[in-house]
Amino acid sequence: MRDVPELLDAIDLVIARAQGIVPADVLGGAEQLAAEIRDRRGFLGETLVLAIAGGTGTGKSSLVNALAGEIVTSVSVLRPHTDEPFAVVPENPEPAVTVLLDTLDIAYRHEHEAFTRTAILDLPDIDSIADWHRERVEDLIPRVDGVIWLFDPDKYRDPIVHDEFLAQLSEHRSQFIFALNKIDKLRPADLQTVRQDLLDTLAADGYLRPALFALAADPPGIAPRGIELFREHVTERIDTKTVMLRKVIGDSARIVKLIGEAAGVWRGASVDFEASWERVRGEVLTGIGASSTQADREDALCRLEDLTALIAVKSGPLLGEAVRSVADRQAIESVVAELATSATSADVPSDGLWGKLTGAEPAALTDPRAGILDEALGRPLRDILWKRALLAATVTHAAVGAAQLDDRIGNDVLQTPDTADVDHPDGDDATKPDVPMEATSGDGAEISSAEGQ
Numbered sequence: 001m002r003d004v005p006e007l008l009d010a011i012d013l014v015i016a017r018a019q020g021i022v023p024a025d026v027l028g029g030a031e032q033l034a035a036e037i038r039d040r041r042g043f044l045g046e047t048l049v050l051a052i053a054g055g056t057g058t059g060k061s062s063l064v065n066a067l068a069g070e071i072v073t074s075v076s077v078l079r080p081h082t083d084e085p086f087a088v089v090p091e092n093p094e095p096a097v098t099v100l101l102d103t104l105d106i107a108y109r110h111e112h113e114a115f116t117r118t119a120i121l122d123l124p125d126i127d128s129i130a131d132w133h134r135e136r137v138e139d140l141i142p143r144v145d146g147v148i149w150l151f152d153p154d155k156y157r158d159p160i161v162h163d164e165f166l167a168q169l170s171e172h173r174s175q176f177i178f179a180l181n182k183i184d185k186l187r188p189a190d191l192q193t194v195r196q197d198l199l200d201t202l203a204a205d206g207y208l209r210p211a212l213f214a215l216a217a218d219p220p221g222i223a224p225r226g227i228e229l230f231r232e233h234v235t236e237r238i239d240t241k242t243v244m245l246r247k248v249i250g251d252s253a254r255i256v257k258l259i260g261e262a263a264g265v266w267r268g269a270s271v272d273f274e275a276s277w278e279r280v281r282g283e284v285l286t287g288i289g290a291s292s293t294q295a296d297r298e299d300a301l302c303r304l305e306d307l308t309a310l311i312a313v314k315s316g317p318l319l320g321e322a323v324r325s326v327a328d329r330q331a332i333e334s335v336v337a338e339l340a341t342s343a344t345s346a347d348v349p350s351d352g353l354w355g356k357l358t359g360a361e362p363a364a365l366t367d368p369r370a371g372i373l374d375e376a377l378g379r380p381l382r383d384i385l386w387k388r389a390l391l392a393a394t395v396t397h398a399a400v401g402a403a404q405l406d407d408r409i410g411n412d413v414l415q416t417p418d419t420a421d422v423d424h425p426d427g428d429d430a431t432k433p434d435v436p437m438e439a440t441s442g443d444g445a446e447i448s449s450a451e452g453q
């Protein structure tokens, strides 16, 4: 299992294949849980995806370069400069990052070693590019882990930015990280005034005590400032995200277990149909020969009924019902009657070489009436059990995938998962992802003030 989005796809498949096998109330609960996981805002891969937004020339591209420690995206005094979205991503990014960039139509991507678990999207400026509408930012916000909104000392009160964007987006406040760039252009005393003024303006927009950093991403002739503190904040967000992801994985594992148990496939899916069917078929064919009595037929009837009853019980309530309806008393009686009428003296079983070699009941292999039994009962039962086997395989895939992901994310994200000891949903691994901590701050929660100097 490569990533959490793939796990969620596996969960969807489990739910789809459980239709008609698992009772509707269990399935409804599982569907709701799965929908809640999908609705969680933020990027569901392991990478922390942050978008940089802000007015033209505020230094968005410069901040990307400062975080990378070298020039990865072009900076210019000519405005607007970046007119195509651009992403800096980790080396060999997880597939979900590529999928996200594809869906966001971000063609320019730069893999950089400085970004081990972070991807930064450098977006075109919002106040001069015609097609950068608020809807586009709004559409982006739930898919990323945060938006870094950049200001500069000259234009930080721009009414377009505050009225058209930030005030309208304040319900997503926990997603925003603000930064005042180009502080090298301010005297220390002015910095405090501007910072307070910006905080007041943001409060009026609906952002109380926001994360606000003071930066100089590309001050002429001197080293950048405030970048380390900013980087620490990003690292904290990565840790918070890891906790959240482990909760998502734990919830996913719970869904799989819920369905696996309800379908009766959690502790192994086999109902041993093939072996039992071969045995009972042999016994029945041997019992109903040309000279069989009423008692022999009764005995055959009972054997077939016992087998289907056993399979029905092992298949769980819904499939059990299906088994009982394709192999009801009437169907069994009619096939036994057909076997009796088509029996000839040639059907007397012989203990041939084939039987000695395979250990199989020779009657079932040589008796042409075996086809009658297979057609009437064997095939319909197999069709039902196939659905169950498919669900079992899907449950195993999802449960093992959840355990692998939990193992990887919980220990070392760069480590290759060792799947050798994970082999079955029976294992404790599948239920392990119960995390001791609650997920990251929920909808509308304030993030604590993390002001840079």
Ligand SMILES: Nc1nc2c(ncn2[C@@H]2O[C@H](COP(=O)(O)OP(=O)(O)OP(=O)(O)O)[C@@H](O)[C@H]2O)c(=O)[nH]1
Residues within 6 Å of the ligand: 055, 056, 057, 058, 059, 060, 061, 062, 063, 074, 075, 076, 077, 078, 079, 080, 081, 082, 083, 123, 124, 125, 181, 182, 183, 184, 185, 215, 216, 217, 218, 219, 220
């Ligand atoms: N004095 C000073 N200038 C900076 C700082 N950061 C960036 N600049 C300059 O501001 C100008 C604009 O920077 P960019 O990084 O291109 O700005 P941008 O937000 O990407 O602009 P668009 O791509 O047009 O949206 C460039 O000339 C930078 O060198 C800073 O901290 N201090």
Ligand SMILES: [Mg+2]
Residues within 6 Å of the ligand: 060, 061, 062, 074, 075, 081, 082, 122
């Ligand atoms: Mg730019």
